[in-house]
Amino acid sequence: MNDAAGCERVFTVQHKLGLHARPAGRFVALASKFQADVEVAREAEGAEWVSGRSVLSLLSLAAGFGTRLRLRAAGTDAAEALAALGQVLETPIQGDGG
16 A cells, blocks of 8 residues: 555554553654554454544553554555554563563
8 A cells, every 4th residue: 555545554562561551652642743644453353443643542452462453544654654653562661561
């Protein structure tokens, strides 16, 4: 897919404590810097999509360590958004138990 139409990728949560408030906050802050609309869902078939710009929505996914999350973005910088946001999910936070 091209950036304008949108793209989708799967990432694995690498924070020992999962996608809790601190990494979710970092994710939302970064997602807000991109023009692309970002949505997140568990990898499972039929999983509910939530806004990548809402901490509460991300926390509702209850994504623990090792959870595979599907990210999709649509907009001119969709591919860049997914690459950057994937790093947030897959890079453990130092000094935060993960």
